[in-house]
Amino acid sequence: MRTIIExxxxxxxGRDSRVIDEIAGAVRRVSGVRLLDVxxxxxxxxxxxxxxxxxxxxxxxxxxxxxxxxxxxxxxxxRGEHPRMGAVDVVPFIPIRGSSVDECVGLSKxxxxxxxxxxxxxxxxxxxxASSEGRRNLADVRKGQFEGLAEKMKDARWRPDFGPGEPxxxxxxxxxxxxxxxxxxxxxxxxxSLAVADRIAKAIRHxxxxxxxxxxxxxxxxxxxxxQVSINMTNYRRTPLHRVFECVRSxxxxxxxxxxxxxxxxxxxxxxxxMAAEHYLRLEGFSAEQVLETKLLEE
Amino acid sequence: MRTIIExxxxxxxGRDSRVIDEIAGAVRRVSGVRLLDVxxxxxxxxxxxxxxxxxxxxxxxxxxxxxxxxxxxxxxxxRGEHPRMGAVDVVPFIPIRGSSVDECVGLSKxxxxxxxxxxxxxxxxxxxxASSEGRRNLADVRKGQFEGLAEKMKDARWRPDFGPGEPxxxxxxxxxxxxxxxxxxxxxxxxxSLAVADRIAKAIRHxxxxxxxxxxxxxxxxxxxxxQVSINMTNYRRTPLHRVFECVRSxxxxxxxxxxxxxxxxxxxxxxxxMAAEHYLRLEGFSAEQVLETKLLEE
Numbered sequence: 001m002r003t004i005i006e007x008x009x010x011x012x013x014g015r016d017s018r019v020i021d022e023i024a025g026a027v028r029r030v031s032g033v034r035l036l037d038v039x040x041x042x043x044x045x046x047x048x049x050x051x052x053x054x055x056x057x058x059x060x061x062x063x064x065x066x067x068x069x070x071x072x073x074x075x076x077x078x079r080g081e082h083p084r085m086g087a088v089d090v091v092p093f094i095p096i097r098g099s100s101v102d103e104c105v106g107l108s109k110x111x112x113x114x115x116x117x118x119x120x121x122x123x124x125x126x127x128x129x130a131s132s133e134g135r136r137n138l139a140d141v142r143k144g145q146f147e148g149l150a151e152k153m154k155d156a157r158w159r160p161d162f163g164p165g166e167p168x169x170x171x172x173x174x175x176x177x178x179x180x181x182x183x184x185x186x187x188x189x190x191x192x193s194l195a196v197a198d199r200i201a202k203a204i205r206h207x208x209x210x211x212x213x214x215x216x217x218x219x220x221x222x223x224x225x226x227x228q229v230s231i232n233m234t235n236y237r238r239t240p241l242h243r244v245f246e247c248v249r250s251x252x253x254x255x256x257x258x259x260x261x262x263x264x265x266x267x268x269x270x271x272x273x274x275m276a277a278e279h280y281l282r283l284e285g286f287s288a289e290q291v292l293e294t295k296l297l298e299e
Numbered sequence: 300m301r302t303i304i305e306x307x308x309x310x311x312x313g314r315d316s317r318v319i320d321e322i323a324g325a326v327r328r329v330s331g332v333r334l335l336d337v338x339x340x341x342x343x344x345x346x347x348x349x350x351x352x353x354x355x356x357x358x359x360x361x362x363x364x365x366x367x368x369x370x371x372x373x374x375x376x377x378r379g380e381h382p383r384m385g386a387v388d389v390v391p392f393i394p395i396r397g398s399s400v401d402e403c404v405g406l407s408k409x410x411x412x413x414x415x416x417x418x419x420x421x422x423x424x425x426x427x428x429a430s431s432e433g434r435r436n437l438a439d440v441r442k443g444q445f446e447g448l449a450e451k452m453k454d455a456r457w458r459p460d461f462g463p464g465e466p467x468x469x470x471x472x473x474x475x476x477x478x479x480x481x482x483x484x485x486x487x488x489x490x491x492s493l494a495v496a497d498r499i500a501k502a503i504r505h506x507x508x509x510x511x512x513x514x515x516x517x518x519x520x521x522x523x524x525x526x527q528v529s530i531n532m533t534n535y536r537r538t539p540l541h542r543v544f545e546c547v548r549s550x551x552x553x554x555x556x557x558x559x560x561x562x563x564x565x566x567x568x569x570x571x572x573x574m575a576a577e578h579y580l581r582l583e584g585f586s587a588e589q590v591l592e593t594k595l596l597e598e
Contacts (some may be wrong), residue, residue, distance in 0.1 A: 046310065067371060241576075248466055263583045264582065264585060270573075276575070281544050290565065291566070291569045291572070292351075293303075293396075293593075
């Protein structure tokens with residue numbers, strides 16, 4: 001598998017395991033698709049599928065997902081705590097290996113056009129695929145949810161990028177778009193002072209002058225007697241882990257505070273760790289092709 | 300593929316591409332085996348196959364290799380520059396993921412017993428599998444080569460670990476054993492003084508008091524106007540890259556010499572790079588299971 005694109009669709013069913021299994025099964029049966037995870041939340045009444053493949057396989061996987069989800073999920077009777085506007089609510093495309101965000105933008109448009117044509121579901125492009133700044137943020141696109149969608153779409157500013165100018169009766173609308181892989185990364189500081197963590201969070205985050213692809217806040221770890229800079233790395237290729245780590249180290253130093261450790265919460269692409277090794281070991285001419293496991297993933 | 304063991308058999312044919320293809324094909328057809336590379340050297344008249352799989356698959360791969368190689372290679376007429384004692388000359392087993400050197404020692408004995416039983420080829424265990432210190436070094440085991448083998452084996456000290464007390468008429472004998480993955484790692488110094496590279500090589504290598512799993516020497520890089528500490532990391536789990544890098548940095552510092560870069564020559568397991576990232580980023584509770592690509596390798 002030379003090219004790996006991750007797709008993490010969210011569907012509006014998190015309670016009926018038969019329905020969830022049927023939808024997951026439809027994706028799993030697509031040739032070239034590897035379904036890595038299905039997580040359901042009953043209070044949200046929502047499930048998140050994680051699958052990977054190359055572009056054609058991911059496209060086929062999304063189409064199979066719609067094929068299975070649309071007859072089984074009716075938003076007119078759906079209740080749950082999580083905001084949603086569609087039976088298939090949001091479909092992000094994430095480049096992992098051998099693909100770029102730009103290529104995933106192209107893929108999201110290709111898949112969006114086909115979903116609209118085949119299923120009559122309006123498609124809004126968001127994040128990196130957004131056709132205007134006002135559509136970049138998913139929360140803005142989804143504002144008003146399924147119940148407010150018919151009214152919202154009467155406004156010319158909310159014409160979909162693909163498909164009909166009104167919601168699908170039972171399936172609403174879907175947001176599709178490309179984004180970089182998000183790494184949840186926390187750095188733990190040897191102090192109880194939340195103020196220090198907050199100051200460092202401010203120093204590194206984009207919002208207040210820091211790195212472009214960093215969101216951060218200070219958090220208390222009461223049980224450990226520590227504080228933490230809790231970070232979302234929204235594009236580890238452009239803003240790598242080691243650069244943020246070193247910046248936090250320098251800022252913490254200035255307060256006489258040590259870094260006691262850091263942690264990656266959940267998944268990371270191998271590349272993010274290779275980049276750290278490459279930086280600190282000052283590797284020259286390193287390529288992921290030198291990693292044995294990379295060869296194992298090539299067919 | 301949860302468990303990955305690498306097997307790198309050397310066979311005594313590097314000129315007849317039909318024979319090499321037939322042997323490689325026999326290995327490739329074994330279910331669960333992934334043949335990653337075949338490199339042939341005509342002056343050595345020798346080919347090196349690299350394949351991976353779990354223990355049962357690797358065992359089946361080695362048996363298929365013998366099955367194909369024995370009728371096609373006759374050492375009585377074999378000529379080449381590289382020392383050899385067998386048609387299948389040496390079979391190393393290397394733990395990559397989900398396996399230890401000890402488990403590979405067990406595997407080498409299991410496969411060795413079966414090769415002796417099925418093909419009547421005497422098997423000498425070497426490296427980590429060696430039954431005595433004098434058999435650890437491949438060069439000692441192979442000394443005298445095929446031509447001297449019958450005479451050598453008359454000595455009770457050179458009774459094989461498995462199989463008959465005399466060489467197979469056309470296939471000689473084989474050395475089998477487990478060893479850790481070897482990483483070829485070089486560190487480049489910002490000086491023209493070979494003496495500095497030599498002193499640092501001495502400081503880090505096992506032979507002269509350094510790290511247990513490090514072999515090293517100083518090398519001149521005349522075209523770049525630099526010198527290099529050229530290193531074989533013979534067990535990156537026990538002596539990791541970052542520890543050697545930091546030791547070289549400290550020694551170079553003492554001479555007022557900077558490290559301008561380092562390089563990995565050829566392949567490395569991902570784990571060696573994860574360990575460096577883990578060290579420098581001070582990662583807590585990191586597991587390779589958090590790496591997306593690890594999930595892709597799991598079936």
